[in-house]
Amino acid sequence: MPIFRLFPVIVLVLLYGCATTNEQAATPGAAVKAVELTKPLGKKQQKESKTSIDPDVLFMLMTAEIAGQRGQYDVAMEGYLEAAKRVHDPRLTERAAMIAMYMKDGNKTNEAVSLWLKQDPNNLSARKIAALSALKAENKQQSVEQLSALLKQDPAGFEKTLFELAGALQKEDNVAFIYAVMDDLAVKHPDQASIFFIQSLLASDLKNKDLAERKIERALKLQPDWDKALILQAQLAVYGEDFKRAETLLRNASLKYPDNPKFKKMLAQVLIKSAKYEEAGEVYETLFANDPKDFESQFSLGLVHLQLDRDGKAEDIFKQLLVQADWRNQSNFYLGKIEEKRGNLENALSAFDKVTDGPFQFEAALTGISLLAKDKQYDRAEQRLKALPGKFPKQKPRIVLLRAELYSQQKQYEKAYSYLTEELSVYPDQEELLYSRALMADRMGNLGIMEADLQKILAKHPDNVEALNALGYSLADKTTRYAEAETYLLHALRLKPGEAVILDSYGWLKYRMGNRQAALDYLQKAYDKQPENEIAAHLAEVLWVSGKKEEAKKLIAKALQDAPDDSFLLHFKHKFLQLNSAH
Structure with a gap:
């Protein structure tokens, strides 16, 4: 379970808070946008401004602005930082810190943030960046100090801050270090449930299931009605494949908090994992009855009916959802699958063709082509296939596989093999293409090439189950x-x-x-x-x-x-x- 994947977190740019907007942080040019020096000031402020900003400082700022516009961010950062030191203006220090962070210059970031906090000790954005910088540098003492300061300054927002920092650190390979920081922080602040919650996630990421469960239990002792913690506790049971415990936890939470639909929705998912489709359907029916605008639960109920071969009931639900723009495409997809199951080819194609957007669009197109091929209507399948590369350029490997499969179904194995070989010259290590060519080589009776392709896959991916099975079966079937x-x-x-x-x-x-x-x-x-x-x-x-x-x-x-x-x-x-x- 990747760190903090279970809950949405705010990305790094939001750490800047009110001081810098998303748009400013998004591009280098915006990041070095000049500070407004022409903003109208009161008489007293005008006087202070005239005495504090001397010509040298103004020249530094002009130089920094021009450098930023030209992409010379190191010059711009030095200019803002030097000007900030002279006029004691936290706006300039902030700008220097933003540029240093954009440049990923840790030393300059620390220098700028340190000055920023001296000039404006209560600035939360500066404190968050200081904490982030300490965590990235794996400076444990500084990390604990900065996080403690954040807790003291903004106790109500501390939970959100931890998630923000964790989100910004997701790609860093320092989970054990962050856990150790949280351990020290928990000693200093044993009444903070959010610290134990974060520790539970980190322990799970470290594959320490027992520790993760102990920490989430500690969080729940401090904050028994915390929905995120209750859900995480159930998720940990699911990841441990203890579906019975997950079900018990979620049923108890659902009874305790009947107005919170999150528990019932997760309970339905756990019931599906346990193949208790009837019970899952009952939960979704209750959710939809309580909230007729809960189209997610209505759609899920339709899928449960499909699983139970109640195609008529599923069809009724999907047809009702066609009037909801957000659910139209996936509903058409499953209406197509129902028609496919009934053997109504043209009706199925018609439904698939109505899937015009979203993640189901490509799957609908592929399914339509596969149905035509299964019906041996290869010309129609080929006609549809020709339109796919232009519509879905990012799906090129899967389109290639489908074309090869069309050749194979027509027993044109040599043609499929040559086509895959040509594509492999462009994507030489693409696993699926190698696997498909191995199958074609097998059908052509060329065991040597088949084995070579499968061995190439296993050399890089020794746990590729499909390659292991294909190679093992072929050796068993065709050799001694x-x-x-x-x-x-x-x-x-x-x-x-x-x-x-x-x-x-x-x-x-x-x-x-x-x-x-x-x-x-x-x-x-x-x-x-x-x-x-x-x-x-x-x-x-x-x-x-x-x-x-x-x-x-x-x-x-x-x-x-x-x-x-x-x-x-x-x-x-x-x-x-x-x-x-x-x-």
Whole structure:
């Protein structure tokens, strides 16, 4: 769980507070915008200004402004800093600090912020930058001092400040150090729940589950009704795959705070993770009944109905959501999936074509093309495919994979292989392209190239489950290098022990090694999890050679009813059933 990913935090530019707007901090030019020296002043201020800003200082400021406009930020920063030292104007010091931060000059940032705090000790923005700088430099004493000062100056905003600082430090590789700072801070301020909350997140990031749970419990003792802390406590249980505990925590919180929908929404998600779809649906129904404008819960209820094969109820919900602009595209996508499930190709395409924006747009386009290819309407699929690169330039690798798959479905393996080879000259280390070319090489009967591509993937990504499984299965199926095959497949099983395709590969390996009982055990598990045609063909073959021919026949007959043209099923039929009938 990356540090503070669970909760939105304010990015670094907001640390500047009122002193500097987002727009000013966003660009270098804005960051060095000249301080307004022409702002109307009272008579007393005019007098002070005339006596304090001498010609040398004015020259420094003019030089700094011109340097900033020309992109000479080091000159601009020195000019503002020197001017600030002479006229005791915190506005100039602030500008120098902003430029130093933009330049990532830690020493100059510290110098400018130190002067800024001397000139304006109660400035929260200066104090936050000082704390951030100390944390980045891993200066523990300074970090604790600055954070303590922030707590003293702004106790009501301290929680928000911690999140701001944490957000700014997300990319820094110093989680253990920040935790140690929080430890010292907790000793000085044992009544601050937010410190223990941050420690819980940090401990989770350090993979210390027990410590994370202890710290969040400490936070909740201090602030029992803190919704963020209650949710984090449940999230920690989820990350530990203790769904029962997460469910209990969230049910208790929902009963205690019935007007807070956050707990019910997370409870529904946990119930889905536990495959308790009926109960999750009931929670979403309650949420939507309590708030008819909670379209998120209404949409989630539609997905639950889909999961439970209540396509009609799901369809009603998605159609109702079509009038809501924010939910129209995803609703059309799932209406298309319902039509796909019913076998209504044209209706499905029509729904997918109405997905015109957002993250579902590309998926809808791909699904439409895949449906046409499945229906062997390759010309229409190709026509749609041609329009994708212009619409989705960032999705080039996935578009390439889809085109290769279209060639493959037409058994144009050499064409697919050549196309992927050409694309790999542009993206030489792209895992998905290498994997796809390996599959094409396998279909062409070129085991050497297939193995080389998969080994190239594993050299950089040794835990790539798809590559481990593909290589292990191919070695088991096409060679007698069973020991090597077992090494790859056992590695894959350790990473994903319940994955059906890996169980199938390992079962097939056991069959090839002559261990039929072990093969049957693994293949049956695989088929029970995922009754795919290839798994069915493997299981049927082992049943057949084990003397369980009637079971094998029933299994194949059932599979052929749904997929009469499947190559794996037909191979089994020709190899065993026709041979058997000839005798």
